[in-house]
Amino acid sequence: MHSYQRVEKDDVADISREDNNVFRSLAMLPAKMNKKADIILISIVVAIVVLLITMTLLTSQDKIKQENTHNTSTFEANPTISNLYLNSLLSSQFNSSIIENDTTFDRIERLPDEIKPLHYEIDLQPNYQQLYIIGRSKIEILCLNRTDRIVLHKKDIDIQRMAVYGNGLKYHILHVQQDLKNELFHIQLDHHLIGGHHYQLHLWFKSQIVVNRRYGFYRSYYQNRSKQTRYLYVTQLSPTDARMVFPCFDEPSMKSTFKLSITSLPGYSALSNMPVQSYSILPNGHTLVSFATTVKMSTYLVGFVVSDFENLARYSSNGILVRTWTSKENIKQTQDALKLATAYISLFSNLFNITFPLPKLDLVAIPDFAVAGMENWGLITIMQDKLLCDMQYCSMRNYASTASVLAHEIAHQWFGNLVTMKWWNDLWLKEGFATFASQLGCKFMNRDLNLCRFIVSAAHENAMQFDSSIYSHPIHQPIESQINIKSQFDSISYRKAASLIRMLYHYIGPSSFVQGIQKFLRKYEYGNANNHDLWRSFTEVNNLINVGEVMDTWIYQKNYPLLTMKIKSNMVNISQSPFMEGRVHTSRARWLIPFCYMTENGFIQRKLIDLNGSMIPLPPSTSWIKGNCNRTGIYRINYEIDLWQKFVDLLQQQPQYFSSHDRANLLDDSYYLSRVDLLNVEIFLNMTRYLIAEHDYEAFNMGILRLKFLASILDEPFKQKAKKFILYLLRSNLYQNNQVDEYDINKIMMKVLVLRMASWAEYKPVLYQIKRAFQRWLHGYSLSPNLVPAIVEIGVSIGDEDDWNRVLKRYYEVDDDHSKKLCMKGLAASKNPKLLKRLLEIIMDEKQVKPDQTVQILDLIAKNPVGTDLVWKFITSHWDQFYNRYGKEIFSMPKLISLSICQMKTEMQLQNVELFFSYNKRLQNYKRLAEMEIERLRLKIRWIHRHQQQVQSWFRNICRELKL
Ligand SMILES: [Zn+2]
Structure with a gap:
């Protein structure tokens, strides 16, 4: 599973020369890739399957014998799973009780190790109108140790009948008990099961199709070009929601094979982990789709998608059928994702030396999804805009995000x-x-x-x-x-x-x-x-x-080490302690550290640093030693002040002397060491002077965004000086050749970053060019997909209410996710609080904005200095609404808690946050995160208070020195 990525606003940009109207040519650059006409097979796989399989009708609708005996449920001996259709489900026929002390914070109770599932046969018959599922399963279980009880998971499921068979016997169920807290269901038998023997557990149940939430088996939706709402039905069972769809042994180590079937709507197709094995048309026009038996796998990886989507198909070089699925209107936009996915299948098969174990892999674009992607085996579900990434229209940044999510989910097929x-x-x-x-x-x-x-x-x-x-x-x-x-x-x-x-x-x-x-x-x-x-x-x-x-x-230890390097004679003494913001280091944590260091004559060496530190000899004829080569280690390093000064000088004199990773590393460490008062912040500030010669995005972004933060804490006159200094640093990149190679992501990212920073610094020539480009975009001209997000956001931020309304109108008119997202990013950039408040209301309307987008837009508004407090107030005043909507999802609530606080800087804001957390009981789930954010804000304010004057003086002096 992959968390959705924060929408980065501050780390991306572009510009043109003041006296040169080349910006327009930049913005009008053609699409990046010379697309080769790869032959994409429009899949006819389902049709092929249809031709190959035998149409099977369920020949029997065996009525389940309903022998009621005293407090037990009994069925005919060993009924087969073909008994699918239950005309009615009876109420429980056994004694049941409920343990209802439902608090999710009590100690979790695990499944007992007496029973192990081996194989599930599950038939699901969803009622798509009434939004419930009639289900039936037969679970083949192995008894490992003698027991007279079976315990499995279920949540919000009514089990209406059940039976246990084995050793030629039918077991009577004495009573059942539902443990709400642990979501466990206890079945008490009248006789013991014997260790080493196989049994069958039959269950007839009713579960729910979830609406307006995005977990379990839920209804998602999209609007087609005719603005009609079309529904699809999707699973999101990780980590522990398989138990909401069918009763199961819902722990990752309880691996089984699964034989799944589901009924689908007319005009819809059903997908699951494995290929379709057979299907039958039912009297009501629905289709019963049966899938091939899976390999052995965990319950959280089971997946279904029932939709009217179409697909593109392609075979990987090692013969695996890969298909991408989305609506008919969008399907062509998945071509690039399909190419990537097939390539990754081959790549990972080779890298891991194990062929992809299933005959097919489907990737389905879900319009309303709580995570970026989910790795259901053979059926990856993925946020729509990640799969719909046509390089002709989406930016390189989006393409990188798609490439990353696809690789992540496909790597999961092994890991x-x-x-x-x-x-x-x-x-x-x-x-x-x-x-x-x-x-x-x-x-x-x-x-x-x-x-x-x-x-x-x-x-x-x-x-x-x-x-x-x-x-x-x-x-x-x-x-x-x-x-x-x-x-x-x-x-x-x-x-x-x-x-x-x-x-x-x-x-x-x-x-x-x-x-x-x-x-x-x-x-x-x-x-x-x-x-x-x-x-x-x-x-x-x-x-x-x-x-x-x-x-x-x-x-087994939190945090990471801070290494302190001191040179004595010809030896370097390396000691370690935990790096932690703001606290006296009472932690006794120590690490064995895979350490790498280099010296000025190109000498690179690796060494394992001991728990108590290490001594390494300083190679002869070297005046410096730098650790953490290429920033591959998880640790920070503090050097002696002379050595820090040496690095500052080296970067000034020979900016390319170190690799870009090492340059980023020096900027990063010097900044964070100053934030914990282990290094004078002027070392970092002095180091940034070399950025005027930096053309690599990683290091430039690292330095420039930290400078922007420091500028934001200053009083107004000094803030203007900071802006002048930052503009000075942008110079060489600002006047670079504007003909960007649109294949070169480094240059693209640099351009976008420079564009944003120059606008932030109110550089008039850039603002003028952007204003023009923005107006052209409003009038329907297409701009380079790499630059258009920055143009629209900056255009709105310097525009008026009419501009904002025109972007909003565009939002309602466009169909595709990328264009909608682009408009929303623009709307979120307004400097008008009244318009931002209006936007906050709009994004809560689920008919207009999908819930996954809502969180991302809140994040963008919070990053807008005008919007930070508005968002905080909005989230806290609608807390119950947010909690009800997102409380059971994995990533949304933590993001909602953090997104405003991490932008705050004042004592008043801190007090508001503390007050809210002190009385809100529904925050208990996220207590640690809330404490972390409060602590971080408290430390930030304290640091600002202590260092503001010094930083102001530095900017004043540097402007004086550089005559800015
Ligand atoms: Zn993952």
């Missing part, structure tokens, strides 16, 4: 699906690896586009920022309550884990790394594993270090 974590406390095993594998995928697949760098850099930075709080948590932590499972899906499990794996990759080397991965996947395929199993696989192929011993120090 997570083929080998699954034993329990949710090792979630990072699948999410960290899928994130890292997606980085590798982008690196190999899109080498020419260089997409990987930006994806890696953003993830690494995000992880280090999140993990510097005292309220962070270890990668591996116990799951104590139900809510803990969902709260695991955060930056630590995804991005820090990916950075950790990347650090290991660089330390043991690509060859050992890939061998270790292949060994691990082969050993545990179709099974479950934990972190120890993975470390063992690495150690077996690389006996130079004990990988488990090293990695355990990283996954």
Whole structure:
């Protein structure tokens, strides 16, 4: 599963020369890619299947014998699953009781280990009008230890009949009990099941089709070109909502095979994990679709999509059928995603040395989805705009995002699906690896586009920022309550884990790394594993270090190390302590650190830093030593002041002396060390002077956005000086040749960033050009997809109410997601509070704005300085509405909590936040996150208070020196 990405507003731009009207030519650049006419097969697979399979009618509608015996339910001996149609479902025929102390914070109760599911046969007969599902399942179970009870999961499901068979016996059910807190269903039998024997559990049940929410089996929707609402029906069962659709042993280690069938509407197609095996037309015109039996897998990976979508199809080079699905009107826009997906299938099959285990992979664009993508085995569901990324129309940034999400979900087909974590406390095993594998995928697949760098850099930075709080948590932590499972899906499990794996990759080397991965996947395929199993696989192929011993120090401790390097004589003393914002370092955490360092004569060396630190010899004839080569380690380094000064001078004198990763690393570390008062902020500020010669996005973005933050804390006259200095830094990029190679993502990102920053600094020639370009866009001219987001946002921000209304009108008129999103980003950039308030009302209307978009737009408005407080007030005053809408989703609520607070800077704002959190009881699920955000804001305010004067003086002096 992949979290949706924050819509970055501040890190992207472009510009043109004041005396040169080339901006228009920039904005009018043709589409990027010379599209080769790859032959895309418009899939006729369903039709082929239709021709090949035998039309089967259900020959029997065996009436289920309903023998009522005293407090038991009984059925005919071992009925088959073909008994699909139940004309009516009877009320419970057994004693039942409910444990109702429903609090999600109590200690979670796991399934007992006496029973193991082997195979499910599940028939689902949804009533798409009445929004419920009549279901029936037969679960083949293996008794591991003698027991007289069966315990499985169910939530919001009525089990109306059940039966247990085995050893030629029919077991009587004495009573059942529903444990609401743990979502467990206990079935008490009259006799014991015997260890080592197989049994069949038959269940007849009724579950719900969820509406206006995005989990379980839910109804999604879109509008076609005729503005008619069309529905589709989709599953989102991860992590623990399979139990909402069918009763099951809903833990990742309870792997089984599944034989699934579902009835579909006329004119609709049904998809699941496996290809269609047979289908039959029912008397009511619906279609009963049966799918081939799955491989052994976990319940959270089961998937269905019932829709009127069409598809494009293509075979990967290793013969796997890959299809992309969306509405008829949009289907051609999935061609580029389809090409990427087929390429990734082949890439990962080769990299992992295991062929994709299923005969097909479907990727379905979901118009209303709570996560960016979900890796259901063989049936990836994905946010619509990620799949509809036609390079002719979408920006390189969007393309990079699509490439990243696709690679992530496809990597999951091995990491997570083929080998699954034993329990949710090792979630990072699948999410960290899928994130890292997606980085590798982008690196190999899109080498020419260089997409990987930006994806890696953003993830690494995000992880280090999140993990510097005292309220962070270890990668591996116990799951104590139900809510803990969902709260695991955060930056630590995804991005820090990916950075950790990347650090290991660089330390043991690509060859050992890939061998270790292949060994691990082969050993545990179709099974479950934990972190120890993975470390063992690495150690077996690389006996130079004990990988488990090293990695355990990283996954069982929160935060990351700060290394302090001091040169004495010819030795460098490296000590370590935890890096943590704002607290006296009482933590005793220590790490075994895969360390890399380099010196001025090109000497590069790796060394494992001990728990108590290490000494390394300083090579002769060198005047400096820099650690964390290419920013591949998760640690910060503090050098002695002379060495920091040396780096400042080196960057000034020879800007390209270090790699762009190392330049970004020096800017990043010097800035964060100043934020914790371990380094004078002037070191960072002095270092930024070299940015006038920086043409690489990673380092430029790192420095310029931090300068922008520092400018934002200053009193007005000094803010103007800061803007002058930043404009000075933009100069060389501002006057660069405007003929951007639209294949070169670095140049594109730099242009957009420079454009945004020059506008922010109120550089009139740029504002003038943007205003013109914006008016052209309003009049229907098409602009370069890479530049148009910045043009529309800046255009609205400097425009008037009429402009805003015209963009809103455009929003209602356009059909495609990308255009709608573009308009919304523009609307969110207005500097008029009245218009922003109007926008806040509009985005809550689910008929106009999809709920997943609502959160992203709130994030954009909060980033707008005029909108930060408006959004906070709006979210807190509509808290119950937000909670009801998003409370059960994984990513939305944490984002809603954080998006305003992380933009705040004042004591008054802090007080409002503290007050809200102190009385809002419905925040308990997110207590740690709230505490983290409050602490971070408190520290930020304290830092501003202490350093504002110094920063102001620095900007005043630099402007004086440079005569700005
Ligand atoms: Zn994932």
